[in-house]
Amino acid sequence: MSASEITEVVESLGMPRFTAKQIVFWLYEKRVNSIDEMTDLSKVNRGKLLEKYDVGYVAPVQEMRSVDGTVKYLFATSHDSSVEAVYIPDKERATLCVSSQVGCKMNCLFCMTGKQGFTRNLTANEILNQIISIPESRTLTNLVFMGMGEPFDNIDELMKVLSILTSEWGFAWSPKRITVSTIGHRVGMERFLKESDCHLAVSLHSPFPVERLSLMPVEKAYPEYEIIEKLRQYDFSKQRRLSFEYIMFRGLNDSLRHAEELVRLLKGLHCRINLIRFHAIPDVALRTSDESSMVQFRNYLTRKGIICTIRSSRGEDIFAACGMLSTARTQKMKLRE
Numbered sequence: 001m002s003a004s005e006i007t008e009v010v011e012s013l014g015m016p017r018f019t020a021k022q023i024v025f026w027l028y029e030k031r032v033n034s035i036d037e038m039t040d041l042s043k044v045n046r047g048k049l050l051e052k053y054d055v056g057y058v059a060p061v062q063e064m065r066s067v068d069g070t071v072k073y074l075f076a077t078s079h080d081s082s083v084e085a086v087y088i089p090d091k092e093r094a095t096l097c098v099s100s101q102v103g104c105k106m107n108c109l110f111c112m113t114g115k116q117g118f119t120r121n122l123t124a125n126e127i128l129n130q131i132i133s134i135p136e137s138r139t140l141t142n143l144v145f146m147g148m149g150e151p152f153d154n155i156d157e158l159m160k161v162l163s164i165l166t167s168e169w170g171f172a173w174s175p176k177r178i179t180v181s182t183i184g185h186r187v188g189m190e191r192f193l194k195e196s197d198c199h200l201a202v203s204l205h206s207p208f209p210v211e212r213l214s215l216m217p218v219e220k221a222y223p224e225y226e227i228i229e230k231l232r233q234y235d236f237s238k239q240r241r242l243s244f245e246y247i248m249f250r251g252l253n254d255s256l257r258h259a260e261e262l263v264r265l266l267k268g269l270h271c272r273i274n275l276i277r278f279h280a281i282p283d284v285a286l287r288t289s290d291e292s293s294m295v296q297f298r299n300y301l302t303r304k305g306i307i308c309t310i311r312s313s314r315g316e317d318i319f320a321a322c323g324m325l326s327t328a329r330t331q332k333m334k335l336r337e
């Protein structure tokens with residue numbers, strides 16, 4: 001809950017307004033696990049809160065550790081569905097990749113979460129719980145909303161989470177440490193750009209609309225040309241960063257022709273490109289590009305003045321492609337029934 005929502009709760013229960021400040025302190029500064037630990041609240045007031053509320057911590061139901069230190073956590077969202085959060089330590093950085101929905105409506109060809117279909121939006125509580133209930137919570141330096149789901153399709157809860165994370169009364173994180181990744185959902189993206197200072201990553205995957213459409217049906221609703229024209233209205237040359245995600249598929253989008261068209265498409269836009277290796281998923285005939293094609297592609301873009309990096313693949317041995325572990329759990333639960 002935001003500070004103003006907690007104030008409303010306190011008032012509705014007939015408690016003095018300053019109790020809200022105390023609760024916010026216990027939740028976001030002290031990070032207590034239970035209302036009973038809020039020791040400067042009177043016993044009567046703690047009792048009133050306990051009748052209707054709890055702190056909302058829920059531990060992950062499963063975890064898988066990779067040899068490279070990556071940890072995939074699974075959070076149950078019902079008896080047979082779950083979402084994933086992935087902890088990725090890397091030298092002085094410790095990033096958590098967070099989910100925003102159970103499944104996803106967008107049905108991208110290459111994505112395991114897309115194959116699950118859409119079940120429901122996660123609540124702000126369920127999104128924050130991924131961040132605060134893992135043992136590494138206090139060591140996190142960065143958050144990326146690149147787990148399961150389309151964050152801008154769950155914009156109300158996302159904005160609430162970002163506000164709790166970045167407000168002085170909340171976790172007081174710098175927005176520069178948070179990146180939200182989107183398929184280019186226009187309505188949510190506009191609201192996010194207006195109301196938050198966090199970084200934006202847009203999943204592009206081809207500079208050619210017809211090819212993008214063959215990978216991502218959402219190209220119909222949110223054409224890449226329109227997304228890019230919209231983004232040109234914002235200033236990404238200062239604190240806030242704009243990046244494009246580009247999965248490299250062998251023989252599909254990794255040619256010089258693609259690199260040239262990307263440069264033309266993004267001309268004049270202050271941005272960077274992250275090249276991503278494709279994590280194979282079952283029953284999809286796409287393959288990841290080989291290392292030399294990726295390096296050539298990156299070098300071409302770099303020569304043309306675009307900051308371009310090849311993202312290192314992490315946790316390959318623990319089903320790194322998002323949605324794989326949660327799909328496995330759903331199948332297991334269904335088999336048991």
Ligand SMILES: C[S@@+](CC[C@H](N)C(=O)[O-])C[C@H]1O[C@@H](n2cnc3c(N)ncnc32)[C@H](O)[C@@H]1O
Nearest residue numbers: 110111146149150181182183203245278279321
């Ligand atoms: C899972 S999505 C979640 C955020 C948002 N829905 C989006 O598409 O940007 C995060 C990133 O993972 C990428 N992705 C999805 N499936 C992948 C796979 N099998 N291999 C590599 N990257 C994948 C997406 O294209 C996107 O750039």
Ligand code: SF4
Nearest residue numbers: 104106108111114149
């Ligand atoms: S890549 Fe993103 S938008 Fe596409 S299906 Fe997966 S989670 Fe949804």
